[in-house]
Amino acid sequence: MSATRLLVIGADAAGMSAAHQAIRAAGSKLAVTALEATGDTSYSACGIPYWVAGDVSSGNDLVARTAEEHRAAGIDLRLGATATGIDRQARTVTYQDADGEQVLGYDELVIATGASAVVPDWAVHPGTGQRYAGVAPVKTLTDGAAWLDLLVRLPKGSGRVVVAGGGYIGVEMAEAARRRGCEVTVITRTRVMSSLDPDLSARVEKGMHEAGVRVVVGSPVVRLDVADGRVRGVYTAEGERYPADLVVLALGITPNTAYLDLDKLPSGPNGGLRPEPDGSLADGIWAAGDCCETRHRLTGSWTYMPLGTHANKQGRIVGTNLVTPGALRFGGVLGTAITRFAEGPTYLEIARTGLNEREAAAAGIEVTSLVTEGSTASGYMSEADPVAVKLLAAPSDHRLLGAQIVGGRGAGKRIDTVATALWHGATVDDLAWSDLSYAPPFATAWDIVQVAARRLADQL
Amino acid sequence: MSATRLLVIGADAAGMSAAHQAIRAAGSKLAVTALEATGDTSYSACGIPYWVAGDVSSGNDLVARTAEEHRAAGIDLRLGATATGIDRQARTVTYQDADGEQVLGYDELVIATGASAVVPDWAVHPGTGQRYAGVAPVKTLTDGAAWLDLLVRLPKGSGRVVVAGGGYIGVEMAEAARRRGCEVTVITRTRVMSSLDPDLSARVEKGMHEAGVRVVVGSPVVRLDVADGRVRGVYTAEGERYPADLVVLALGITPNTAYLDLDKLPSGPNGGLRPEPDGSLADGIWAAGDCCETRHRLTGSWTYMPLGTHANKQGRIVGTNLVTPGALRFGGVLGTAITRFAEGPTYLEIARTGLNEREAAAAGIEVTSLVTEGSTASGYMSEADPVAVKLLAAPSDHRLLGAQIVGGRGAGKRIDTVATALWHGATVDDLAWSDLSYAPPFATAWDIVQVAARRLADQL
Numbered sequence: 001m002s003a004t005r006l007l008v009i010g011a012d013a014a015g016m017s018a019a020h021q022a023i024r025a026a027g028s029k030l031a032v033t034a035l036e037a038t039g040d041t042s043y044s045a046c047g048i049p050y051w052v053a054g055d056v057s058s059g060n061d062l063v064a065r066t067a068e069e070h071r072a073a074g075i076d077l078r079l080g081a082t083a084t085g086i087d088r089q090a091r092t093v094t095y096q097d098a099d100g101e102q103v104l105g106y107d108e109l110v111i112a113t114g115a116s117a118v119v120p121d122w123a124v125h126p127g128t129g130q131r132y133a134g135v136a137p138v139k140t141l142t143d144g145a146a147w148l149d150l151l152v153r154l155p156k157g158s159g160r161v162v163v164a165g166g167g168y169i170g171v172e173m174a175e176a177a178r179r180r181g182c183e184v185t186v187i188t189r190t191r192v193m194s195s196l197d198p199d200l201s202a203r204v205e206k207g208m209h210e211a212g213v214r215v216v217v218g219s220p221v222v223r224l225d226v227a228d229g230r231v232r233g234v235y236t237a238e239g240e241r242y243p244a245d246l247v248v249l250a251l252g253i254t255p256n257t258a259y260l261d262l263d264k265l266p267s268g269p270n271g272g273l274r275p276e277p278d279g280s281l282a283d284g285i286w287a288a289g290d291c292c293e294t295r296h297r298l299t300g301s302w303t304y305m306p307l308g309t310h311a312n313k314q315g316r317i318v319g320t321n322l323v324t325p326g327a328l329r330f331g332g333v334l335g336t337a338i339t340r341f342a343e344g345p346t347y348l349e350i351a352r353t354g355l356n357e358r359e360a361a362a363a364g365i366e367v368t369s370l371v372t373e374g375s376t377a378s379g380y381m382s383e384a385d386p387v388a389v390k391l392l393a394a395p396s397d398h399r400l401l402g403a404q405i406v407g408g409r410g411a412g413k414r415i416d417t418v419a420t421a422l423w424h425g426a427t428v429d430d431l432a433w434s435d436l437s438y439a440p441p442f443a444t445a446w447d448i449v450q451v452a453a454r455r456l457a458d459q460l
Numbered sequence: 461m462s463a464t465r466l467l468v469i470g471a472d473a474a475g476m477s478a479a480h481q482a483i484r485a486a487g488s489k490l491a492v493t494a495l496e497a498t499g500d501t502s503y504s505a506c507g508i509p510y511w512v513a514g515d516v517s518s519g520n521d522l523v524a525r526t527a528e529e530h531r532a533a534g535i536d537l538r539l540g541a542t543a544t545g546i547d548r549q550a551r552t553v554t555y556q557d558a559d560g561e562q563v564l565g566y567d568e569l570v571i572a573t574g575a576s577a578v579v580p581d582w583a584v585h586p587g588t589g590q591r592y593a594g595v596a597p598v599k600t601l602t603d604g605a606a607w608l609d610l611l612v613r614l615p616k617g618s619g620r621v622v623v624a625g626g627g628y629i630g631v632e633m634a635e636a637a638r639r640r641g642c643e644v645t646v647i648t649r650t651r652v653m654s655s656l657d658p659d660l661s662a663r664v665e666k667g668m669h670e671a672g673v674r675v676v677v678g679s680p681v682v683r684l685d686v687a688d689g690r691v692r693g694v695y696t697a698e699g700e701r702y703p704a705d706l707v708v709l710a711l712g713i714t715p716n717t718a719y720l721d722l723d724k725l726p727s728g729p730n731g732g733l734r735p736e737p738d739g740s741l742a743d744g745i746w747a748a749g750d751c752c753e754t755r756h757r758l759t760g761s762w763t764y765m766p767l768g769t770h771a772n773k774q775g776r777i778v779g780t781n782l783v784t785p786g787a788l789r790f791g792g793v794l795g796t797a798i799t800r801f802a803e804g805p806t807y808l809e810i811a812r813t814g815l816n817e818r819e820a821a822a823a824g825i826e827v828t829s830l831v832t833e834g835s836t837a838s839g840y841m842s843e844a845d846p847v848a849v850k851l852l853a854a855p856s857d858h859r860l861l862g863a864q865i866v867g868g869r870g871a872g873k874r875i876d877t878v879a880t881a882l883w884h885g886a887t888v889d890d891l892a893w894s895d896l897s898y899a900p901p902f903a904t905a906w907d908i909v910q911v912a913a914r915r916l917a918d919q920l
Contacts, residue, residue: 013905047840047900061840168899297895308905309898331893338897351897380507380521410873416896416907417876423894424884433791434883435757436876437798437811438769439628440507445473445768447876 003031006322007093007106008075009083010256011036012043013308014289014315015112016065018279019075021319030323032075033104035095037082037113040141041067046308048144049169052151053176059141083113084259091284108284110318111260111273115253115290115306117143122223123249132224134231137249138169150246151180159183160243162234164221165250166192168339171204171350173248174213178343184213185242187234189220193350195337196404197357199371200390203406207346216242253306255291268293272304277329279318286322288314297332297423298355298401299363305333335359336419338412347385349412353419354402355392367392367401370456374448376410378440387411389452391418391428395460398427403449410442414449428453428460463491466782467553467566468535469543470716471496472503473768474749474775475572476525478739479535481779490783492535493564495555497542497573500601501527506768508604509632512611513639519601543573544719551744568744570778571720571733575713575750575766577603582683583709592684594691597709598629610706611640619643620703622694624681625710626652628799631664631810633708634673638803644673645702647694649680653810655797656864657817659831660850663866667806676702713766715751728753732764737789739778746782748774757792758815758861758882759823765793795819795862796879798872807845809872813879814862815852827852827861830916834908836870838900847871849912851878851888855920858887863909870902874909888913888920 006022008015011034019032042065050056070077078097085094092105117137124131136146151159161177163170166188177184186192192208192215193201205215216236225233225241233243257271265282266274272293273281281287289311293302310333317328336353360367369392377383385408392402403418405411421431432453438445446454466482468475471494479492502525510516530537541557552565577597584591596606611619619642623630626648637644646652652668652675653661665675676696685693685701693703717731725742726734732753733741741747749771753762770793777788796813820827829852837843845868852862863878865871881891892913898905906914 044838044840044900044905046898046905047838050841050900055842056840307898309895312905313893328893332895334895336895336897338899338902340899340901349902353895353897378504378507380504380516381510382515410870413870413873413897413902414876416874417880419895419897420877420880420886420891421884423890424881424886426880426884430883431880433773433788435769435792435794435796435813435879437796437813437873437879438506438767439798439800440504440510441800442798442809442873445504445772 003029005105005107006030006032006110007104007108008032008034008110008112009093010112010114010289010291011041011070011077012112012114012289012311014114014311015110016042016070017312017315018110018112018286018288018319018322020073021316022322023074025320025323034070034075034077035081035083035093036077036079038140038142039079041065041070041077043141044308045139048138048141049172049176051144052138052147052173053179059144062141086260088282088285106284108322109286111281111285111287111291112289112315113256113291115255117249118251118254119249120251122221123247125229132226132231133229134245135224135247135249138173139253151177151182154182154245156181159245161185161246161248162187162221162242162244163248163250164234165252166194166215167250167252168337170248170250171208171341172339173250174208175341175343177248178211178213185216186213187216187219187221187236187242191217195356196350196352196406197390200388200404200406203388204341204348204350207341207348211341211343211346216240253290257291268302268304270304274302278321278326279314279330280321286318288318294330295332297334299365301363303333305335307337334419334422336415338415340412347408348406349408350406351412351415352402352404353415354400354422356402356404357392360392360401365401366395368395368456368460370452370459372448372452372455374451375444376408376448377442378444381440383409383441385409385411387448389448391452391456393428393456393460398429398457398460400426400428400431417449428457432457463489465565465567466490466492466570467564467568468492468494468570468572469553470572470574470749470751471501471530471537472572472574472749472771474574474771475570476502476530477772477775478570478572478746478748478779478782480533481776482782483534485780485783494530494535494537495541495543495553496537496539498600498602499539501525501530501537503601504768505599508598508601509629509636511604512598512607512633513636519604522601546720548742548745566744568782569746571741571745571747571751572749572775573716573751575715577709578711578714579709580711582681583707585689592686592691593689594705595684595707595709598633599713611637611642614642614705616641619705621706621708622647622681622702622704623708623710624694625712626654626675627710627712628797630708630710631668631801632799633710634668635801635803637708638671638673645676646673647676647679647681647696647702651677655816656810656812656866657850660848660864660866663848664801664808664810667801667808671801671804671806676700713750717751728762728764730764734762738781738786739774739790740781746778748778754790755792757794759825761823763793765795767797794879794882796875798875800872807868808866809868810866811872811875812862812864813875814860814882816862816864817852820852820861825861826855828855828916828920830912830919832908832912832915834911835904836868836908837902838904841900843869843901845869845871847908849908851912851916853888853916853920858889858917858920860886860888860891874907877909888917892917
């Protein structure tokens with residue numbers, strides 16, 4: 001009997017987790033080929049802002065597994081190979097590489113083509129279709145290298161960087177550019193960190209301001225001021241002009257699924273695929289990672305939340321189920337996320353999980369919420385930093401629905417405690433009275449998340 | 461109708477949490493008296509090693525609520541008042557103060573007399589019954605002040621401190637004495653941090669050794685070498701002599717219940733009281749805090765685990781139930797705890813929750829365990845420190861049973877994630893696949909506790 005032909009499109013976290021897991025489980029019964037449009041595999045996109053900031057010395061450090069390592073594991077990895085179509089009847093994939101169009105048959109197919117940075121029309125020269133010089137996203141290793149080059153070439157201490165978008169990448173790139181000595185303006189349609197409620201995101205905005213970042217909220221960038229093909233400034237929807245030598249495109253990412261016949265595959269309005277909990281998408285086709293939507297564990301709704309954590313899990317689930325059908329199911333997402341803004345006098349850890357007020361309202365869920373101020377450690381310790389914990393719960397049954405944390409060192413990872421409680425359907429009372437750890441350098445006798453839970457429970 | 465007379469014995473975390481909570485709920489319907497044997501109220505015993513180390517400038521900083529603050533809340537607080545007996549028939553408490561023996565009636569009584577440091581016979585002069593000069597425990601603010609005095613009077617750079625006992629206080633005082641410039645020897649019957657399994661506690665021992673602390677395991681201190689009433693050295697059970705100018709008694713604590721007729725109250729073999737989950741001990745009598753045993757949430761067995769976290773919760777539960785009977789129940793303990801050893805080149809966070817191998821065996825529970833090595837942050841970040849996570853689970857149903865963590869900055873508080881999973885009866889699979897937070901400065905894409913859970917699940 002010949003080996004099953006597994007074809008993986010996309011050689012980053014999701015696809016390569018699937019491939020390696022399947023090989024571990026099935027060994028030589030599987031012949032694995034992987035197509036990767038770029039020249040890079042299995043790298044940490046999340047690390048790029050820290051590379052740009054100078055915290056990481058080389059882009060190679062961000063690579064978890066090189067092409068050679070994948071090949072050594074038995075994967076026929078083809079770089080520079082861009083999938084262009086799937087023939088589900090014939091079970092073939094068409095792709096383009098340097099030699100032209102190729103066709104490859106499969107028995108099982110994993111779609112893991114990830115996502116691309118959103119590049120708005122205003123960032124592109126209408127004639128050439130190319131981005132203007134000095135205007136770039138932060139998604140790929142190529143982007144990271146380009147940013148280092150752009151920043152190095154700025155006259156020292158005089159560069160003006162506009163960050164378009166105030167989400168995770170926007171905040172991280174604002175930090176990176178500040179640390180590179182630039183004058184930084186973040187311009188955002190709504191506010192910074194809009195995955196937090198306004199009361200918590202205001203704390204982030206304040207901290208960024210204190211670190212010398214100008215934050216412009218409520219009005220997105222809509223137009224560039226370009227001279228000689230090079231950006232010189234941006235205009236917001238309100239018509240304000242901000243000078244800029246460089247513009248960071250931090251406007252989110254969008255699934256790479258344009259090559260698919262989306263009418264015939266389960267997918268959402270923005271092109272995100274909608275696999276079953278076991279990772280299967282259609283007969284002989286699986287999907288994982290940033291090209292997919294996921295089910296929110298609390299609402300059951302489809303949501304687009306492309307994160308490395310989910311990609312790794314989904315890839316591993318697909319790889320397992322390819323060999324042992326039905327062995328694992330993806331449990332959904334809570335929207336847990338963390339970042340920090342650390343520059344100058346500001347050090348803020350920023351984290352969230354579950355539903356925020358806007359998401360709860362959209363899901364038709366009534367919530368009561370409360371912001372509790374406290375300390376990351378006993379007040380008499382030098383480790384004690386302020387922290388604010390916002391919790392959301394259902395007034396009817398006290399069920400915990402979400403949390404947001406902004407605070408000093410040690411604040412952010414506390415989100416995992418709340419996420420774990422959420423994962424298990426806990427009430428705020430459960431959280432308030434559970435047995436968490438305490439010692440003066442690490443917490444108050446009631447940990448701040450417990451104080452927050454107790455106080456919210458008292459209000460329900 | 462006259463106010464209910466609430467009498468609280470012991471004015472620290474448990475007793476004062478009960479008193480304040482009851483006052484908040486009942487107001488003037490309650491007349492609260494509190495007896496406190498010492499002159500101090502509501503202080504952080506856990507902070508004393510950091511005060512001794514010099515991290516905290518004053519013992520006053522450790523006081524959460526002063527006598528004046530308690531009185532301002534309406535509590536008739538009597539300091540220097542040592543309870544000597546209870547007449548349950550007459551509903552009176554006898555106590556000693558500067559004026560002699562006093563008797564006080566009550567309608568409701570809260571026993572919250574805490575615990576005292578174990579002072580072994582060898583530490584005490586057989587004639588005077590007093591501890592030898594330079595030999596002292598670390599439990600009360602008076603102890604803390606005495607330690608500062610003892611350390612200050614040592615000739616600079618030449619003090620030799622022996623720490624008898626290698627638990628939390630022993631490790632913390634070893635750090636404190638090292639930071640005060642002393643030569644430190646920790647001597648322990650078993651090993652350091654014996655609430656961890658040997659494989660994890662060995663990491664702590666190694667770290668202490670690297671910080672210049674001599675650690676002597678497997679042989680307790682059994683005798684002092686005393687000259688002119690002053691300690692000059694200690695002898696271990698193996699007959700080895702270690703020179704000592706000062707000896708820290710870090711041998712655990714024991715419930716302050718000798719004044720009670722324990723035959724007639726639910727209590728354990730070592731004098732710890734055994735209240736019901738609502739905090740009630742007997743008719744009109746409640747108990748909370750370090751004078752109590754607690755039920756282990758995982759085994760259902762009584763255990764003596766005197767910690768400030770439990771004392772605060774139990775006090776609040778008693779205070780609530782005094783006014784609204786049955787409103788709250790104590791959910792048991794998991795044995796969650798954290799500390800650190802940070803000195804010289806060593807920075808180790810140390811945490812545990814649930815059952816260790818010895819405890820599981822004692823409870824007749826079969827466990828499989830695994831130590832997983834990883835990193836507190838993405839490997840390319842300067843924040844990345846090594847961390848070891850040991851998980852224990854039931855091979856039959858994958859149920860998580862315990863965790864131990866030793867590692868760098870950010871490692872320790874991850875125990876709360878596992879404790880929360882344990883609280884909800886999670887399996888290792890639940891923990892492995894839940895939605896925890898990731899960003900390069902804070903974690904790897906699979907958080908180390910998830911890697912540990914996944915690897916252990918694979919072995920079950």
